[in-house]
Amino acid sequence: METQKEESVQKKKFNYKILLRAVLALLFTALLIAVIILALYTDEKNGVIMGSEYSFVTKGVHSKLCNANLISLIEEKENLFSTEKENSDIFNINNAPKGEQVKISSETMGLLLLARELYVKTDGAFNIAIYPLIELWKFSPSTFNYAEKQPPSDSDIDSMLQYCKFDADTFILDKENLTVTKKYSESKLDPGAMVKGYNLDIARQNADDYGISYSLYSFGGSSILGYKKSYNIGIIDPNNKERVLGSLLLPENMCISTSGTYERFYKDSAGNIYHHILATDGKPSTSGITGVTVIGESGVLCDMISTAVIVMGLDKGRELMLEYGLTGIIVTQDNKYSTVGNIGFYPEIDDYIRI
Amino acid sequence: MTKKEKNFCKKPFSVWDIVIYIVFTVFVIISVIFVFIGEKGNTVEIYLDGKHLYSFELSTDRVIELEHNTVVIENGEVYISYADCPNKICLNSPPVSKAGRSISCLPNKLIVYISGDSDYDAVIGGGL
The missing domain is CATH 1.20.5 (Single alpha-helices involved in coiled-coils or other helix-helix interfaces)
Known part of the structure; x- marks a missing residue:
């Protein structure tokens, strides 16, 4: 009897341990699955914000939260920088009469001061105050289409030029009191040539805050950040946008920005082509540069410089890039390209000449 | 024991x-x-207003009627055939067929993106 009892007690104990082990094993497996899924979890977001497309491919435990927060951050920026959105800082400046002090946020002031610095540095090649001329040429988002049309007359352009300066006289930037005062009611700003890059800098800061593994951020298809990972980037041939000119490995945490004359353009009845990047004379740039790629740490700087280089031309543009410690590629309309700095560019088509 | x-x-x-x-x-x-990391062919991903709506195989011809746009998958290419926006820039965009490329109708917040195997992680171009 006794030995039987002992045996049954032992049996019970044994069963209990087995159960404990099974539960432990199950918990362990569940935890493992959860950790692996979260670590491999990729959140992809595609959409339209500030009038251009965005694409985020983010990997890491908090990627979904991180991307959602980035979108809300950029929506806040839209309320500062949009030319279309009522009561944004830029909208208020554009619609203010001359002499009125327009109160703006310190963030907008920071952006405008940077734009002023580049305006002076590039002798007006980078100019966010060229917007009234962009509208006159019908290249603004609400006015542009590919339909054949006549360009504005020289006299119309010349009469508009005086309003399109971003110097200290035409736009008074008071950084103490955070106000902007215009000299002419007609003057208007469009920071479109810098906000996509600026968004990349916000994306980087946001990703840091969420501690995500790595991520690829793209705004407007023309500004990209490879966060904590190097990415292979294909560069569209500015002279034939259906093919890729070549590729380069974008080092981790670096931004890349392009500007091209081939995105927005139209023809007149005589077949002349007019593109949307206007030079200091208020007419489409004739520097012969059709595409510029700029690589650097600061997204906003890459974005700004890429536009300026198209207007400035090969030699001056290259000098400017080197001065800011940026690398990149400059492509001319006659199928030539020039690299600036060591970018490890790998050309993939053979009808181009390197200069 | x-x-x-x-x-x-x-x-x-x-x-x-x-x-x-x-x-x-x-x-x-x-x-x-x-x-x-399962093997995938090229698929057409349609996003509207930041939300993923559909995935279609690029190899199967199809017409997708949306409220403000019509997207056509034909002979391994995608293009937008109808848009009710005033500028109609997307109708002038050439068809796309390679993974990583996209076309969009910005006023209607429509993005048509081809996902799949690509030589590049991303393609960049254009812009101000």
């Missing part, structure tokens, strides 16, 4: 437990890898 049984009860984890755990781990990792 034999010596073997005694040991078994004393140690909550034996060598065999660890072996089972390792088998579990390998199994889980392999299945997760299969789920995430």
Whole structure:
């Protein structure tokens, strides 16, 4: 009897341990699955914000939260920088009469001061105050289409030029009191040539805050950040946008920005082509540069410089890039390209000449 | 109780437990890898207003009627054939066929993106 009892007690104990082990094993497996899924979890977001497309491919435990927060951050920026959105800082400046002090946020002031610095540095090649001329040429988002049309007359352009300066006289930037005062009611700003890059800098800061593994951020298809990972980037041939000119490995945490004359353009009845990047004379740039790629740490700087280089031309543009410690590629309309700095560019088509 | 049984009860984890755990781990990792990195052909991803709406195979011809746009998949290419916006810039965009390329109708917040195997992580171009 006794030995039987002992045996049954032992049996019970044994069963209990087995159960404990099974539960432990199950918990362990569940935890493992959860950790692996979260670590491999990729959140992809595609959409339209500030009038251009965005694409985020983010990997890491908090990627979904991180991307959602980035979108809300950029929506806040839209309320500062949009030319279309009522009561944004830029909208208020554009619609203010001359002499009125327009109160703006310190963030907008920071952006405008940077734009002023580049305006002076590039002798007006980078100019966010060229917007009234962009509208006159019908290249603004609400006015542009590919339909054949006549360009504005020289006299119309010349009469508009005086309003399109971003110097200290035409736009008074008071950084103490955070106000902007215009000299002419007609003057208007469009920071479109810098906000996509600026968004990349916000994306980087946001990703840091969420501690995500790595991520690829793209705004407007023309500004990209490879966060904590190097990415292979294909560069569209500015002279034939259906093919890729070549590729380069974008080092981790670096931004890349392009500007091209081939995105927005139209023809007149005589077949002349007019593109949307206007030079200091208020007419489409004739520097012969059709595409510029700029690589650097600061997204906003890459974005700004890429536009300026198209207007400035090969030699001056290259000098400017080197001065800011940026690398990149400059492509001319006659199928030539020039690299600036060591970018490890790998050309993939053979009808181009390197200069 | 034999010596073997005694040991078994004393140690909550034996060598065999660890072996089972390792088998579990390998199994889980392999299945997760299969789920995430499965071979995929090129697919057309349609996003509207920031939300993923549809995925279609690029190889199957199809017409997708949306409220403000019509997207056409034809002969391995995608293009937008109808837009009710005033500028109609998307109707002038050439068809796309390669993974990583996209076309969009910005006023209607429509993005048509081809995902799949590409030589590049991203393609860049255009812009101000």
